[in-house]
Amino acid sequence: MPEQLWFTQILNHLFAAPVTAFLRSLHIEPKYASAPISDSFSMELLVFGFLLVIFLLVRSRLSVESPGALQHAFEGIEGFVLAQSREIIGHHSEPYTPFFAVVFIFILVCNLIGLIPGFESPTGVPIVPLGCAICSFLYYHTQGFKHAGPKYLLHFFGPPMEGMPLIARILLAALMLPIELVSHFARLLSLTVRLWANIFAGDLITLVFFSMIPIGVPIIFSGLHIVVAVLQAYVFMLLSIIYVSGAVAEEH
């Protein structure tokens, strides 16, 4: 049995058997059959549940005349995300804003939850940032296809080269195709590694200083961790906006 957080223990106690059966039906053998739910997954579920409750609470108390503190806070976040996406994508950015706002809030809460004793940042495990990066990757390609149709595939053949002979354009396109494909996968990698490495390092530094000087000093690093958590959630959202803007941009 691996060492588990209290919340993971509860989940494994309640759902270990059905989860193991489900995984085995998919031909996946969990490492520990009696504890198939990992800490990172349980923390993700907790964040998901927490956000769902908060959103339902805000939704049920929506008021134009007397908005509450929570409504003000979420309107502020939504306004901030909208301003950022409008600045990068342009005036037609509204349909994409909900995705960016959800990415920002989810990653922010995932980053910050590790500061509470008894919890752990799920983004400190590479699989979680990878999942978020795959969502972002699939989202911007889907939006690109929705926006431009099959012409979106032309993005992968490099910039349009009007005035060049056909043979040169074909050769250049053949050269650009693997480069473009690799650069799109590099985005996936850079989104994952940046978020994971920052949160992992932040957690580790706080832990190291806590074990050396347990009084006072860890507070400084916890403060630093809060700054890094907010900044990394923002950078992840910003890069998602930049990728969507590239996918839905018109050719000139």
Next chain:
Amino acid sequence: MPSTPEDPDRKKSPWVQVGRYSQLAFMLPAGTVAGYLLGSLLDRWLHTTWIAVVGLLIGTAAGLIELIRTVSRDTK
């Protein structure tokens, strides 16, 4: 990739610039590693040994091109 339509009236916030430039350091290594990983996967699939090296070179080129694109777009 096409460039984003630049609206002259649209002001650029410093935060967006910070976000954009913070990824510059990641572009080159990410491209190189992604190229190598994709090449290795193809090698394993096709039972060859040379695609990883080609992937590494293509990845380096991809990282460099992405870097030049970002910098040249913002210095226009």
